[in-house]
Amino acid sequence: MSEAEDFLKVAQAAREAAAELAPVPRAAKDAALRAIADALVARTAEIVEANALDVAAARENGTAETMIDRLRLDAARVASVAGAVREVADLPDPVGEVVRGSTLPNGLELRQIRVPLGVVGIIYEGRPNVTVDAAALCLKSGNAVLLRGSSSAYHSNTVLVRVMQDALAGTDVPAGAVQLVPGTSRESVKHLMRARGLVDVLIPRGGASLINSVVEESTVPVIETGVGNCHVYVDADADLDLAMEILVNAKVQRPSVCNSAETLLVHKEVADAFVPAALARLAAEGVTVHGDERTAAYDGAVVPATGEDFRKEYLSLDIAAAVVDSLEDAVAHIRRYGSAHTEAIVTRSQKAARRFVALVDSAAVAVNASTRFTDGGEFGFGAEIGISTQKLHARGPMGLPELTSTKWVYTGEGHLRTSSGTVIAGS
Known part of the structure; x- marks a missing residue:
């Protein structure tokens, strides 16, 4: 037969x-x-x-x-x-x-x-x-x-x-x-x-x-x-300590799954305060950062990123990173490179959170939480x-x-x- x-x-x-x-x-x-x-x-x-x-x-x-x-x-x-x-x-x-x-x-x-x-x-x-x-x-x-x-x-x-x-x-x-x-x-x-x-x-x-x-x-x-090019956006009004913990959890806790973070976006107003600390913390966790020119300017260890780097679902201890001028630019980046899986915003501004949720067209959007929660079990469905x-x-x-x-x-x-x-x- x-x-x-x-x-x-x-x-x-x-x-x-x-x-x-x-x-x-x-x-x-x-x-x-x-x-x-x-x-x-x-x-x-x-x-x-x-x-x-x-x-x-x-x-x-x-x-x-x-x-x-x-x-x-x-x-x-x-x-x-x-x-x-x-x-x-x-x-x-x-x-x-x-x-x-x-x-x-x-x-x-x-x-x-x-x-x-x-x-x-x-x-x-x-x-x-x-x-x-x-x-x-x-x-x-x-x-x-x-x-x-x-x-x-x-x-x-x-x-x-x-x-x-x-x-x-x-x-x-x-x-x-x-x-x-x-x-x-x-x-x-x-x-x-x-x-x-x-x-x-x-x-x-x-x-x-x-x-x-x-x-x-x-x-x-x-x-x-399944394909998950998930983003963490650190807003101008973010609690930077909270942003750091969310970023590290989203990237490091289990990097080989589709809801792990693959791209970090940081608002320019907090870049000087956040990016160097984030690069150091990610390096300590064994993460390789593939960054745009603005990110690379903070640390010579950053690997220069191409458009393909921003499209990748790494599923490994790698992450792409970019500094953006506004929340709208962060959303534009996500629309250009993302896979419509999960995007997170870290902010203390309810206005910014509402606007991000309204503009982002993905299956799940997290506000002040890790992307790792996009999961049937975590949502209370029992299984997926x-x-x-x-x-x-x-x-x-x-x-x-x-x-x-x-x-x-x-x-x-x-x-x-x-x-x-x-x-x-x-x-």
């Missing part, structure tokens, strides 16, 4: 499972998720053994240790993944929620309710924990899922999906609702991206090149997630499938409600539409 035929088989199985899963009540979905969590713990040795093959291959291929660490699973990490599944089971079920409703003047009762999207395709890099996280979120929201992780985690993902399918076999949730896209070639990704009619939406999770490739090549609707940086369907951290669509339901008593208006049959 060819790779294309293999893909068609699992995609059709997911499509059939999605129809079965949609009406399954919350209690049955929660029980299925807890069965998955239990199975992950019970089969930890099998999972870790498969993961060791991926880690060994990555090391042999010269993969950086930071990436190998993201790939690695041990007993503690498997337990953590299982715990995350149990947390998803405890979350409210969005399916069936009434978004809005009313009684129309003609007496029809109108409701807009949440329903599953159907079949969700996830294309992601590196971390095998995403295999389980994504499956759990999709199942809870009533969706079947087609998982296409990176080839570097293929052994791990294969076993994880097998464990989940085996666990589902003893529940009211169809085992076919979790599927791994077969194959490790580029063609297997293309099969998923072009499965319009079988797959309802694709969500890519990874770097800019992956996301751009999916957006440009997919015939299936795509929700863009990713952070959407587009404007249609979902924007910002995507929790369970964002994995649903809606349908309109209207209920009458024999209502008929006629040229003269509404009539009730039999009345």
